[in-house]
Amino acid sequence: MRRSEQTRRRILDAAALWLNKKGLAETSLQDLADEVGLQTASLYYHFPSKDALIEEVLHKGIEIVYEDVRRALDALEPSASYRERVRVAIAAHLSSLLEHGDYTSANIRNFPLVPENLREKNLSIRRQYGDYWRQLLQDAQKAGEVAPNVDLSLVRLFLVGAMNWSTEWFNPRKKSIDAIADMICSMIFDGIGPKEQRPSDGGQKRVTRR
Template sequence: MKKSERTRKRILDAAAHWLTHKGLAATSLRELAEETNIRTASIYYYFESKDALVEEVLRIGIEVVHQSVKERVEMLGEEVSFQQRIETAITAHLYALLMHGNYTSAHILNYSFVSLDIRQRVLKVRREYGEYWQDLLEQAQKAGDIAPYVDLGLLRLFLIGALNWSVEWFDAEVKSVERLAKDCCKMIFNGISGHSTSAGVTRHDVLTCPSSTITHDR
């Protein structure tokens, strides 16, 4: 890696760090320059503007998660169950989110505040990742691993939302990423109800169920 590329990366790293901890408007090029040991004006050699720098951080923030998830799911063999694939996807998402730096959290925390221009361009990258999950979930539903009644769009938004929020509370000393992913997956697949059959036990008589758990349907 050339020195010029390294400098560029150091600016991006500093930006991701400040965007995560201070927010968009409180992230000043002066402080980024100080942290990178260059002068403010030198940033403009690498980036056209503050907006361009921020846009790249946000874009990387999604791409790194998307790539991580895709890679690790594809590494699984063909015969692996969809529940296992989804657990792997959750693990990979959490890993990229929690362990691999500030780019993704910078994205999550600042997306609402960047200019409309940036938001629209970054939205494309977001959509691609959303569609990856949507495909995964649809395949799982077709294969019968997800019940037909489930609204996959809602599931996707609900799941990714919950995972993204973990940047606010995750603590590796309380629960590891793998453990967290496994527990989330179990909760999502088996449900939390105390009235159904015990978690993980396969039932074939799906047409019968304790009515008490659905009595509030109207």
């Protein structure tokens, strides 16, 4: 990687950091230049405008979470149940959002109120990622692992929304991401209502069979 490329990357990293911490509103080019150790004018050698810089950060944000989730599912054995697939997808999405750098959370946290011109360029990859989840849930339903009367569209919006909101409350000292993913998966598939359980099933631990 050439030096120029490295500097460019450091600027993007600084932008992701600041977007995630302070938000687009309170992130000036001055802040980014200070973070990288440059003058603001020097940023314009690497990017034509602030918008172009931010656009790239936002794009990488979804790209990264999409790739993380896809990679995690691709690594599963073909025999894996859909419930297990959903659990792994939840864990990968949460991990990408909460543990793997600032790009993903920078996107999720800023997108809702980002100006129109920046939002547009991001919509395409967002739709692709949404379709990926839609397909996963559809396959699960076809396989009989999701009840046939369930509205998958609402489940997807509800589930992804709840995960995206986790940036607001996640505390790594309280619960691990894997533990959270397990519990969310149980909640989504089994519900929180009282069970008329078979005595053989303790209910406490996640069940990976089937």
